[in-house]
Amino acid sequence: MILVFIEHKDCVLNKTSLEAITAAQTIGKELSLPVAAVIPCGGECGLANDIANYDIAKVIVAKNEKLGTYTPDGYTDAFAEIIKKENPKYVIMAHTYQVRDFAPKLAARFGKEVVGDCIRYKNDSGKLTFTRRIFLGKLDADVTVGGDAPYFVTFQSGAFRGDNAAKGSATVENVDVNVNDLRMKPEAPFQEAKASVDLSKSEIIVAVGRGIKSKENIAIAQGLADVLGADLAASRPICDSEWLPIDRQIGSSGQTVAPKVYIALGISGAIQHIVGMKNAGTIVAINKDSEAPIFDIADYGIVGDLFEAVPTLIEEIKKAKG
Amino acid sequence: MKIIVLMKQVANKDAVLRIGKDEKWIDDSDVAFQTNESDGYALEEALRYKEAKGGGEVVVCTLGGQSAKTVIKDALARGADRAIHIVADNTQGMSPFTIAKTIADAVKEENADLIYTGLQSDDSGFGQVGVILAELLGLPHATLIIEVDRESAEYRVKRELESGLYKWFTYQLPAVMAIQSGISQIRYATLKGIMAAKSKPVKEVQANIENFDSAQKIEKVYMPLKLKTTQMLGGGDAKKGAVELVEKLKTEVRVI
Numbered sequence: 001m002i003l004v005f006i007e008h009k010d011c012v013l014n015k016t017s018l019e020a021i022t023a024a025q026t027i028g029k030e031l032s033l034p035v036a037a038v039i040p041c042g043g044e045c046g047l048a049n050d051i052a053n054y055d056i057a058k059v060i061v062a063k064n065e066k067l068g069t070y071t072p073d074g075y076t077d078a079f080a081e082i083i084k085k086e087n088p089k090y091v092i093m094a095h096t097y098q099v100r101d102f103a104p105k106l107a108a109r110f111g112k113e114v115v116g117d118c119i120r121y122k123n124d125s126g127k128l129t130f131t132r133r134i135f136l137g138k139l140d141a142d143v144t145v146g147g148d149a150p151y152f153v154t155f156q157s158g159a160f161r162g163d164n165a166a167k168g169s170a171t172v173e174n175v176d177v178n179v180n181d182l183r184m185k186p187e188a189p190f191q192e193a194k195a196s197v198d199l200s201k202s203e204i205i206v207a208v209g210r211g212i213k214s215k216e217n218i219a220i221a222q223g224l225a226d227v228l229g230a231d232l233a234a235s236r237p238i239c240d241s242e243w244l245p246i247d248r249q250i251g252s253s254g255q256t257v258a259p260k261v262y263i264a265l266g267i268s269g270a271i272q273h274i275v276g277m278k279n280a281g282t283i284v285a286i287n288k289d290s291e292a293p294i295f296d297i298a299d300y301g302i303v304g305d306l307f308e309a310v311p312t313l314i315e316e317i318k319k320a321k322g
Numbered sequence: 323m324k325i326i327v328l329m330k331q332v333a334n335k336d337a338v339l340r341i342g343k344d345e346k347w348i349d350d351s352d353v354a355f356q357t358n359e360s361d362g363y364a365l366e367e368a369l370r371y372k373e374a375k376g377g378g379e380v381v382v383c384t385l386g387g388q389s390a391k392t393v394i395k396d397a398l399a400r401g402a403d404r405a406i407h408i409v410a411d412n413t414q415g416m417s418p419f420t421i422a423k424t425i426a427d428a429v430k431e432e433n434a435d436l437i438y439t440g441l442q443s444d445d446s447g448f449g450q451v452g453v454i455l456a457e458l459l460g461l462p463h464a465t466l467i468i469e470v471d472r473e474s475a476e477y478r479v480k481r482e483l484e485s486g487l488y489k490w491f492t493y494q495l496p497a498v499m500a501i502q503s504g505i506s507q508i509r510y511a512t513l514k515g516i517m518a519a520k521s522k523p524v525k526e527v528q529a530n531i532e533n534f535d536s537a538q539k540i541e542k543v544y545m546p547l548k549l550k551t552t553q554m555l556g557g558g559d560a561k562k563g564a565v566e567l568v569e570k571l572k573t574e575v576r577v578i
Binding site: 014071072073076096097098100101102104105107108109111112113114115116117129132133134135136137138139140141142143144145146147148183184185186187188189190191192203204210228236237239240241242252253260261268281282284285286289291293295296297298299300301302303304305306308309310312313316317320321 | 333335336338339341348359417418419422444445446447448449450453454456457458462463464465466481482483484486487488489490491492493494497502503504507534535536537538539540541542543544545546547548550552553554555556558559560561563564565567568570571572575577578
């Protein structure tokens with residue numbers, strides 16, 4: 001058995017869970033293991049029947065009123081009870097913010113850890129090897145996991161395609177689970193003061209990373225953005241240092257963009273940044289480190305000093321535009 | 323209020339990484355090290371919490387070889403009160419459960435009110451040690467902390483969710499918190515702080531690393547497979563590259 005975790009908020013699906021279903025189906029097929037989906041829910045789950053339309057053996061709704069809102073304590077208790085009952089070989093989840101919050105706790109309860117944020121796997125006659133990015137995306141590591149089942153695995157968003165999840169028909173099983181006292185009390189979710197800049201509609205983006213070195217140097221990138229009619233954006237460290245406001249941040253904790261052209265200046269390309277911009281039409285990277293991971297996804301790359309390249313770029317663009 | 327801050331020494335972000343001979347880790351013999359980024363924020367937040375509460379103790383704790391003393395010195399100079407150095411010579415590729423168990427054994431008797439960690443390390447990138455540690459110590463935890471309410475009498479933290487959402491949680495203490503980068507501006511060590519650090523206590527304990535059957539094991543480390551063919555421009559000359567790029571933007575991408 002493979003258990004796959006279905007993430008939702010008030011019975012509205014988090015779509016990356018479909019990627020997890022695809023992952024579980026793919027691995028299940030290769031290892032001849034049935035797949036069951038697990039949905040922790042506070043009551044009658046409005047999502048269960050939708051998930052039952054996928055090609056899996058069953059949908060397990062782990063029910064307890066304490067599961068109406070996510071807490072790491074509640075979800076761990078609920079999921080642990082299902083694992084004990086089903087005895088799965090693998091527990092597969094999408095590597096979301098919620099999963100990274102509770103999955104290691106769940107695994108630890110079984111004396112295990114998570115093989116987390118995997119980008120792919122391979123199967124050597126039943127023995128799975130998972131690939132993770134390490135050193136901020138600079139290197140890949142092939143990883144195997146020892147000991148007995150269950151094995152806990154999370155996949156990075158995009159490792160599998162959600163629309164490849166095979167349709168079918170599954171039974172729905174409601175299980176009343178025990179949840180101990182919750183040691184944390186959540187309040188209602190909220191949005192910060194609305195981002196004043198919506199970069200998702202930008203045609204061209206000039207983004208700066210740590211390679212820009214100082215707040216004063218931002219003006220150099222702004223100069224390039226101006227001649228291109230582009231919007232200025234940044235990677236997380238720039239916004240953490242308050243060199244640009246947070247509404248300019250691209251990546252997992254900022255905005256996700258897909259402009260026609262994305263010019264990355266002095267951005268090394270940590271995974272957290274790449275997930276926010278990898279769908280850009282054309283990616284240009286200028287970085288002095290030839291091994292920066294940003295070059296792996298770039299269409300055009302310049303290895304060199306951005307302080308030399310950018311003024312020349314501005315000059316040449318002005319010339320080209322006449 | 324006693325806050326333990328877990329900090330890790332990692333390869334410098336700008337270091338050019340060479341793969342080790344056995345292809346299981348990097349060759350770190352000539353790599354410059356630094357304190358893991360989010361751990362620096364964890365320390366800053368601990369110091370600010372202590373200051374806001376008008377007292378208490380901030381204890382920095384690191385697991386590593388003698389080179390990790392740099393992390394400790396720096397943390398003490400910034401304002402931590404004392405340090406615990408869990409000495410282990412080889413921590414390369416150590417699994418998150420193993421790290422968490424080793425730390426749990428070493429800090430259990432401190433009975434801290436709070437244990438802060440950075441969200442994840444810039445080398446292994448597990449993002450699991452704090453959470454597993456919490457489970458091993460029987461404590462509640464939270465990750466992705468982007469603000470701590472220092473005014474409140476209760477312990478209240480703001481977590482970052484996806485798609486620009488946030489949520490406040492109130493916690494029973496003791497608890498373990500994994501702090502997100504950018505939570506507040508990190509202070510510099512003052513000269514006074516650097517001098518004072520010299521007389522602050524550093525306790526060394528030998529790491530008790532137990533064999534862990536279910537550890538994830540790195541079989542091979544390698545350069546990521548390229549997903550795209552990148553046209554490299556300029557051949558190392560940035561200005562020449564810029565000229566070529568404008569030509570490409572004109573003729574191939576057609577945005578100029």
